[in-house]
Amino acid sequence: MRKNFLAGIVVIIPALVTYWLIVFVLTPFDALFIKRVMVKLEPYYSGIVSPYLVKAGLYVAVIGIIVFIGFGTRVLVLKKLFSYFERKFFHVPMLGKVYSATREISQAFLGQTKGIFTRVVLVEFPHKKTYALGFVTSEGKGEVQDKTIERVINVFVPTTPNPTSGFLLLVPESEMISLDMSVEEGLKLVISGGIVPLPDRVNIKKKNGNTDD
Numbered sequence: 001m002r003k004n005f006l007a008g009i010v011v012i013i014p015a016l017v018t019y020w021l022i023v024f025v026l027t028p029f030d031a032l033f034i035k036r037v038m039v040k041l042e043p044y045y046s047g048i049v050s051p052y053l054v055k056a057g058l059y060v061a062v063i064g065i066i067v068f069i070g071f072g073t074r075v076l077v078l079k080k081l082f083s084y085f086e087r088k089f090f091h092v093p094m095l096g097k098v099y100s101a102t103r104e105i106s107q108a109f110l111g112q113t114k115g116i117f118t119r120v121v122l123v124e125f126p127h128k129k130t131y132a133l134g135f136v137t138s139e140g141k142g143e144v145q146d147k148t149i150e151r152v153i154n155v156f157v158p159t160t161p162n163p164t165s166g167f168l169l170l171v172p173e174s175e176m177i178s179l180d181m182s183v184e185e186g187l188k189l190v191i192s193g194g195i196v197p198l199p200d201r202v203n204i205k206k207k208n209g210n211t212d213d
Contacts, residue, residue, distance in 0.1 A: 017192065021161070034058050102164050120186035122177040123155055123169060131177070132157045133186055140170055150174060160193045 038054060045054050072082055090096040100116070117135040125132040139145075140152035150172040158166035179186070188196045 013195070017161075017195070021191075024162070033062075117156070117183045120179045120181050120183060121155060121171075122179060123157065123171050124175065125157055125167070125169060133190055134169065134171075134176075135183060135186065136176075144170060148172075158187075158190050161191050163187060163190050 034055060037058060038051065041054065045051075069082070090100060092099075116137050118138075119136050121134050121136055122131045123134045124130065125134075134155035134157045137154045137156050140148070140154060145152060148170075152170045153173050153176060155169045155171050155176070156166055157169055158164075181189075
């Protein structure tokens with residue numbers, strides 16, 4: 001009885017987490033886009049077609065658009081066109097940074113290129129002797145580095161289970177603990193809230209230069 005119960009839990013928990021993530025994404029999308037479009041189209045379908053059928057059609061259309069965009073990024077001519085507009089959007093104040101960070105997180109989690117996240121580290125956050133998983137984005141430069149004694153590294157610490165928000169920490173290099181896990185593995189650990197286990201073998205590079213398995 002106990003073994004069967006635990007086996008059932010193992011199957012149910014991933015399904016519930018997946019369902020929660022889908023709802024987490026679709027709820028604001030439905031409120032901000034689908035419902036507004038349905039209100040605009042209501043004079044045309046009211047009394048003729050069921051609202052549920054219209055909503056289903058809109059979702060199918062959105063999926064089709066996403067598939068087309070994905071296809072376009074893999075075709076040389078359209079890929080160059082998308083890349084051109086994307087580079088332009090990167091230069092939009094604030095919005096470009098948000099887009100870049102969100103795009104990076106999505107790519108890493110879906111197994112695409114690593115982009116601006118170069119490695120996974122542990123940092124003492126939010127206080128000493130408490131560690132948070134972070135992703136190195138770049139080295140501190142300019143005024144930030146000029147006014148600090150030690151060499152600092154820009155580390156993004158995402159929140160759980162939504163990694164699109166988080167904290168930017170400027171951490172002295174000597175205070176970071178480097179991990180051998182990939183960016184994708186680190187993001188899976190963050191999103192799952194620690195449910196997804198670490199790889200079987202992870203070398204942790206201590207501050208003194210030694211390593212532990």
